[in-house]
Amino acid sequence: MSDVKKFLYVNRKAPYGTIYALESLEVVLIGAAFEQDVALAFLDDGVYQLTKDQNTDGIEMKNFSPTYSALGDYDIRKIYVEKESLEERGLTIDDLQHLTYEDEDDDWAEKDSIQVVTAKELAEIMDQSDVILSF
Amino acid sequence: MAMLHTVNKSPFERNTLDSCMRHALPGSAILLIEDGVVAATKGTAVEGKVKEKMGDVSFFVLGPDLAARGLGEDKLIDGISVVDYNGFVELTTKYDNVQSWL
Amino acid sequence: MKFGIMVNEGPYTHEASDTAYHFTKAALEAGHEIFRVFFYHDGVNNATRYTVPPQDDRNIQVRWSELAEKHNLDLVVCIAAAQRRGILDENEAKRQGKDGDNIAPGFRISGLGQLIEAGIQCDRLVVFGD
Numbered sequence: 001m002s003d004v005k006k007f008l009y010v011n012r013k014a015p016y017g018t019i020y021a022l023e024s025l026e027v028v029l030i031g032a033a034f035e036q037d038v039a040l041a042f043l044d045d046g047v048y049q050l051t052k053d054q055n056t057d058g059i060e061m062k063n064f065s066p067t068y069s070a071l072g073d074y075d076i077r078k079i080y081v082e083k084e085s086l087e088e089r090g091l092t093i094d095d096l097q098h099l100t101y102e103d104e105d106d107d108w109a110e111k112d113s114i115q116v117v118t119a120k121e122l123a124e125i126m127d128q129s130d131v132i133l134s135f
Numbered sequence: 136m137a138m139l140h141t142v143n144k145s146p147f148e149r150n151t152l153d154s155c156m157r158h159a160l161p162g163s164a165i166l167l168i169e170d171g172v173v174a175a176t177k178g179t180a181v182e183g184k185v186k187e188k189m190g191d192v193s194f195f196v197l198g199p200d201l202a203a204r205g206l207g208e209d210k211l212i213d214g215i216s217v218v219d220y221n222g223f224v225e226l227t228t229k230y231d232n233v234q235s236w237l
Numbered sequence: 238m239k240f241g242i243m244v245n246e247g248p249y250t251h252e253a254s255d256t257a258y259h260f261t262k263a264a265l266e267a268g269h270e271i272f273r274v275f276f277y278h279d280g281v282n283n284a285t286r287y288t289v290p291p292q293d294d295r296n297i298q299v300r301w302s303e304l305a306e307k308h309n310l311d312l313v314v315c316i317a318a319a320q321r322r323g324i325l326d327e328n329e330a331k332r333q334g335k336d337g338d339n340i341a342p343g344f345r346i347s348g349l350g351q352l353i354e355a356g357i358q359c360d361r362l363v364v365f366g367d
Binding site: 005007019020023026027030031033034036130131132133134135 | 243245277278317318348349350352353354356357362364366
């Protein structure tokens with residue numbers, strides 16, 4: 001086995017109702033320093049973590065959603081959002097933040113980090129992962 | 136690869152089992168633990184879905200959790216195998232990776 | 238095989254810590270190596286030595302401590318999650334100006350890197366949570 005493992009962070013819960021989304025993000029940020037092959041999956045209520053225009057003033061919690069837009073700076077390029085989960089919730093990609101990374105192999109071109117994938121495609125991605133951290 | 140999935144939620148409370156079954160590829164296995172064990176019993180509203188998935192995915196249930204909830208092995212859907220904690224460990228070694236559906 | 242275990246829920250409210258304990262014990266008895274048990278989210282609450290459950294119930298914290306002593310287990314509590322929830326060792330208590338620590342024997346407080354390292358080093362990382 002090579003030294004680099006495929007890490008997949010599976011996010012299935014909405015933000016703020018529980019702490020899982022925030023603390024998952026903290027693992028992702030620390031994990032980024034380990035030079036592994038990292039991907040994030042957002043499915044079921046996890047897709048709500050990526051909505052734009054989150055405003056937490058009224059609940060007096062820290063709005064951690066801007067952190068997602070920093071993931072590109074941590075060289076996290078693979079953010080999978082499940083198509084079926086979006087559709088079931090009446091959401092489209094336009095309801096989500098626009099997340100990007102700069103591709104150093106392509107003259108630092110700005111590219112989209114989010115890929116909308118079907119459940120079937122996500123199943124294959126999960127299957128090919130070595131370490132799956134579920135939140 | 137072939138994955139071991141664990142599900143620890145009742146299908147009557149959360150969509151965890153549905154989501155797991157939606158992503159479990161043929162040749163993988165689903166182990167029902169904690170409150171998830173109720174999906175292994177006969178006569179429930181989810182029995183049909185479970186049986187359908189059993190066509191290409193192996194189902195296991197954690198015996199101690201089943202017993203704790205007063206559910207006898209005679210109540211299980213035919214074809215679901217009971218394992219203890221040793222069996223749980225063995226399943227994780229037998230399959231290539233493991234995903235906990237929480 | 239080499240296992241990493243992640244425990245994401247506290248004791249008593251959720252069965253996760255119990256299941257993780259039984260799994261860990263069974264894996265050790267089968268001759269497997271437990272590289273590390275990592276406690277995250279409310280899982281850090283498994284590490285306070287101030288729990289006093291009723292006499293006729295299991296003592297989840299003591300059970301982990303005893304298993305750690307018997308098998309020389311590495312029980313790691315995430316520092317960021319622990320700080321939020323008031324789990325302190327002597328150094329942390331001093332550093333944060335608190336009047337006492339509460340960490341149980343066999344547990345140590347460290348960073349999230351310990352979890353990632355377990356993912357890299359272990360053949361299997363098994364997550365127990367809610």
